[in-house]
Amino acid sequence: YHAYQVIKAQGIPDENIIVFHYDDLPTSKQNPTPGIVVNKPEGPDVYHGVPKHFTGKDVTPENFLAVLKGNETLEKSGKKVVKSGPNDHVFVYLMDHGGHQIVAFPNGILHAQDLNNALIDMHKNNRFSKLVFYLEACESGSMFDKLLPTDINVYAITATKPDELGWFCYHDAKVYKTYLATFFAVNWLVDSESHDPKVESLEQQYEYIKAKNNFTMDGQVHTQHAQQYGDLSIANLHLSEFLGTKTSSRMHMNSLPLDMNGQEFVSFRDVAIRVLEKNIESTDNISLKLGYTQELERILNGRQYVNKLFADYVNKLERILNGRQYVNKLFADYVNSIQHLLKVETHAKPTNGPCYRKLVDTFHTECLNVGQNPYVLSKLQTFVNICEQMRDSSDADIAVNRLIQHCDRNASVYHAYQVVHSRGIPDDHIIAMYYNDIPFHTSNPTPGVVVHTPNGSNVYTGVPNDYIGDHVTPENFLGVLKGDKILQRNGRRVLNSGPNDHVFVYLMDHGGKGLKTFEQRHLMHIRVFFPTGVLQAKDLNNALIDMHKSKKFSKLVFYLEACESGSMFDKLLPNNINVYAVTATKRNELGWFCCYDYHRKIYVATDFSYNWLMNTEHDNNSRIETLQDQFDFIQNSTRNQHAQQFGDLSIAKLPVSQFLGSKI
Numbered sequence: 001y002h003a004y005q006v007i008k009a010q011g012i013p014d015e016n017i018i019v020f021h022y023d024d025l026p027t028s029k030q031n032p033t034p035g036i037v038v039n040k041p042e043g044p045d046v047y048h049g050v051p052k053h054f055t056g057k058d059v060t061p062e063n064f065l066a067v068l069k070g071n072e073t074l075e076k077s078g079k080k081v082v083k084s085g086p087n088d089h090v091f092v093y094l095m096d097h098g099g100h101q102i103v104a105f106p107n108g109i110l111h112a113q114d115l116n117n118a119l120i121d122m123h124k125n126n127r128f129s130k131l132v133f134y135l136e137a138c139e140s141g142s143m144f145d146k147l148l149p150t151d152i153n154v155y156a157i158t159a160t161k162p163d164e165l166g167w168f169c170y171h172d173a174k175v176y177k178t179y180l181a182t183f184f185a186v187n188w189l190v191d192s193e194s195h196d197p198k199v200e201s202l203e204q205q206y207e208y209i210k211a212k213n214n215f216t217m218d219g220q221v222h223t224q225h226a227q228q229y230g231d232l233s234i235a236n237l238h239l240s241e242f243l244g245t246k247t248s249s250r251m252h253m254n255s256l257p258l259d260m261n262g263q264e265f266v267s268f269r270d271v272a273i274r275v276l277e278k279n280i281e282s283t284d285n286i287s288l289k290l291g292y293t294q295e296l297e298r299i300l301n302g303r304q305y306v307n308k309l310f311a312d313y314v315n316k317l318e319r320i321l322n323g324r325q326y327v328n329k330l331f332a333d334y335v336n337s338i339q340h341l342l343k344v345e346t347h348a349k350p351t352n353g354p355c356y357r358k359l360v361d362t363f364h365t366e367c368l369n370v371g372q373n374p375y376v377l378s379k380l381q382t383f384v385n386i387c388e389q390m391r392d393s394s395d396a397d398i399a400v401n402r403l404i405q406h407c408d409r410n411a412s413v414y415h416a417y418q419v420v421h422s423r424g425i426p427d428d429h430i431i432a433m434y435y436n437d438i439p440f441h442t443s444n445p446t447p448g449v450v451v452h453t454p455n456g457s458n459v460y461t462g463v464p465n466d467y468i469g470d471h472v473t474p475e476n477f478l479g480v481l482k483g484d485k486i487l488q489r490n491g492r493r494v495l496n497s498g499p500n501d502h503v504f505v506y507l508m509d510h511g512g513k514g515l516k517t518f519e520q521r522h523l524m525h526i527r528v529f530f531p532t533g534v535l536q537a538k539d540l541n542n543a544l545i546d547m548h549k550s551k552k553f554s555k556l557v558f559y560l561e562a563c564e565s566g567s568m569f570d571k572l573l574p575n576n577i578n579v580y581a582v583t584a585t586k587r588n589e590l591g592w593f594c595c596y597d598y599h600r601k602i603y604v605a606t607d608f609s610y611n612w613l614m615n616t617e618h619d620n621n622s623r624i625e626t627l628q629d630q631f632d633f634i635q636n637s638t639r640n641q642h643a644q645q646f647g648d649l650s651i652a653k654l655p656v657s658q659f660l661g662s663k664i
Contacts, residue, residue: 001046002039003093004183006192008278010244012050013615018067018080022106023055032175039174039181039189061103061110065118068092070127085516086126091242095185097269098137098166099377101353102360103369110492111357112143123152130234132202132242132286136184137160138166138377144229157206157233158227159184167224167265178275179266180424183224187212192239196247203235224266227336269374272299296444302558303375305318310379355387355399355513362400411438412561412609414459418507419616427464431480431493436468445599452605452613454597466493474535478543481505483552504659508561508584508609537568548577555651556578557627557659561608569646580651582631584608587640592640611637616660627659628652 004019024045026035037047054063058079070081084090097104101112122128131157135143142162148154159166159182169181169186191200191208209226228235259365266274276296283289360383364370370377386399413434420430439460440447450460467476471492479487483494497503547553558581560568567587573579584591584606595605615633631652634643645652 001037001050002181002189005046006052007243008049009246010192010197010240011246012244017051018082019051020054020064020067021050021058021096022059023052038172038176040170040186040283041174041180043180044273052384055659057107059106061105061108061114062573064094064105064110068118068127069122069125073106077609082127084128088128088130089241090128092131093134095136095182097374097377098139099360099380100139100162101142101356102370102377102380103135103137103140103363104374104377106371109360109364109370110149111360113353113357114162115143119154120149120152123154129153130155130231130237130241132158132234133230136166136182136189139163140166141227141229145227149231150231152231153234154228154230155202155232156229157188157209158229159224161225161227164223164225165269167222168271171266171278173278177279177282179271183212183265184226185207192243195239197239197243198245200239200331201236202242202283203269204240205239206235219554228571244349269378306376306379308343309452310382321334328377343508352387356383358510359383359386400510409460410510411450412606412613413454413506414450414463415605415613417463419462419613420504420660421462422663423616423657424663425661429466430496431466432464433467433472433477433480434619435467435472451597452610453595454599454604456604460540474539477507477535478539481543481552482547482550495552497552499554501553502659503553503556505556505558506561507559510607537572540568541572541574545574548579554578555648555654555658556583557651559612560584561591561606562589565591566644566646573647575648577648578651579647580649581646582604582627582634583638583644584638586644589641607638608634609645616656626653626658627656630656 004017008014025031026037035047036045038044039046051357053066063079067081070083073190074082075081082090088407091498094103103110103115105414119131119133122131131154133154135156137143138160138163140158140160141164142156144156145162146158167183168181169180169183170181187209190428191205195204206226206228213624214223246414273296276299279292280289280296283292358371358378363376363383368464413432416430417430422425439450448460449458451457452459456612465481476487477490480492480494482498488494495503544556544558547556556579558579560581561584562568563585565583565585566589569581569583570587573581585608592607593605594607594610597604611631611634613636615630631643631645
């Protein structure tokens with residue numbers, strides 16, 4: 001908002017300005033001055049008159065890049081885009097949370113390569129004569145470092161080095177009880193309002209910002225080092241060629257620099273915690289103090305959850321990495337033994353950008369919205385480290401699939417139980433396996449409640465705990481199917497079906513904790529991972545064949561939901577053992593999540609389970625609807641994945657009610 005006021009006051013007309021802002025701050029319940037936003041204590045309103053070109057859900061990296069490139073489709077939809085040409089100067093200021101080579105928008109992630117590609121594309125299409133880009137975010141230097149060409153007439157200044165945090169400043173303890181500005185923005189905006197833009201150069205402004213790199217807080221010296229990238233010759237030009245020619249008068253008297261050494265600072269990633277800590281310290285109101293304390297506990301619990309999420313994920317990859325180290329040593333020892341016979345080339349460590357991008361995007365879509373959980377940004381170095389050890393494209397697929405697995409939830413199993421139970425299948429005919437960590441996890445905002453759709457009902461109520469935690473293994477799963485006597489003697493429930501019984505099995509991928517299933521592409525697509533152990537496709541199919549030989553069922557229906565789940569039955573499941581299987585995907589296809597819950601900040605369902613359960617739950621003709629009808633519904637309703645059928649397809653002609661209960 002302040003940046004808009006500055007360039008408007010300096011003569012840039014509104015028709016030449018495009019503004020992106022989420023627009024939630026002016027009307028927030030926590031804003032004590034509704035409709036007014038200030039950028040420093042006792043400062044003027046900087047929100048007044050700010051255009052609303054892109055607000056709310058329209059503030060996305062896709063729209064941002066499209067605006068820069070003058071996207072015609074976006075323009076035809078009524079949105080404003082940059083209409084610049086070969087003689088124009090363009091100025092861009094972008095501020096948000098950041099991490100290694102990313103900027104986290106409220107909805108989506110802007111990757112460094114995409115940004116630089118857009119700037120290169122703009123240059124090729126003569127979209128500007130010169131372009132200046134100010135970028136403020138943690139680790140913002142990584143967005144241009146070794147990526148922005150020096151010959152495309154683009155000059156960039158970033159708030160920090162590639163591996164450095166950004167800082168907030170100007171804490172207002174009287175009115176707003178929060179930090180009102182960012183250190184980088186304060187410096188370039190104060191400098192712009194305090195000097196004649198026709199006299200001061202971009203280089204002089206950069207030097208002014210650099211001179212403010214160091215500040216003292218709580219007796220300690222902190223640093224934030226602005227950086228330059230691209231065509232540095234552009235820095236010799238005056239500010240007026242990009243920010244307007246008028247000397248700012250509207251806010252000049254209010255923008256004189258404050259003594260920063262007397263100010264309080266906080267890093268971008270810790271601002272929410274520090275604000276709450278200060279509010280707890282400053283208020284005598286017991287009710288307010290309790291509210292602040294509860295909110296602080298919620299954030300700290302969330303951080304513990306993120307820490308555990310990454311730690312558990314890395315631990316699960318260790319088995320793969322350790323196995324690779326063994327193979328590497330095996331080959332290294334062999335190479336050493338024949339060293340005298342050949343020349344071994346040592347490869348330099350690559351920059352594995354594609355792998356890193358896959359992991360970041362997967363975490364954002366499958367685990368936590370990075371833009372809404374900035375603490376996650378401090379953990380992204382984990383993905384860099386992983387990608388340095390997993391350099392083949394197939395390795396990246398392994399890491400991505402592990403991450404998808406790691407972040408899924410148990411809700412599908414709970415929901416499936418509620419469906420079959422409500423349709424008349426008694427509890428003594430149901431056996432459930434699930435890890436059971438989510439209902440009372442500290443990150444669950446509704447302890448004991450798990451939903452399968454946003455604002456949905458609690459699907460955890462009454463779910464039996466036949467096999468939970470470390471008992472969720474492939475060995476126990478197969479033992480249950482085959483009616484293992486040892487398990488039964490140990491007090492465990494197993495399948496006690498006979499030659500006249502119909503059996504229904506639902507197995508799915510539940511992420512880091514739960515009944516986990518997914519395949520690895522480099523291993524012939526025939527493995528499913530549980531929390532502890534691996535279920536091989538051959539073992540699963542052999543178990544079904546053994547059950548048929550032992551007359552454990554008349555007919556068996558198996559729904560399997562996992563990435564590449566088709567590979568578990570394709571060319572493996574016989575068509576003459578009275579087994580009909582439906583898988584969520586083809587043999588070489590990923591599964592997808594759906595149903596984002598903004599309260600829980602996570603996806604609460606998978607596309608396949610959502611559709612088969614919804615179909616079963618809401619179909620009033622289940623005594624008539626066949627398994628084939630349900631399969632057709634799933635195929636038509638799921639997106640980006642293709643359900644498959646295997647085994648004895650004649651079973652698909654039977655009513656759903658013969659396997660999932662007949663009550664409506």
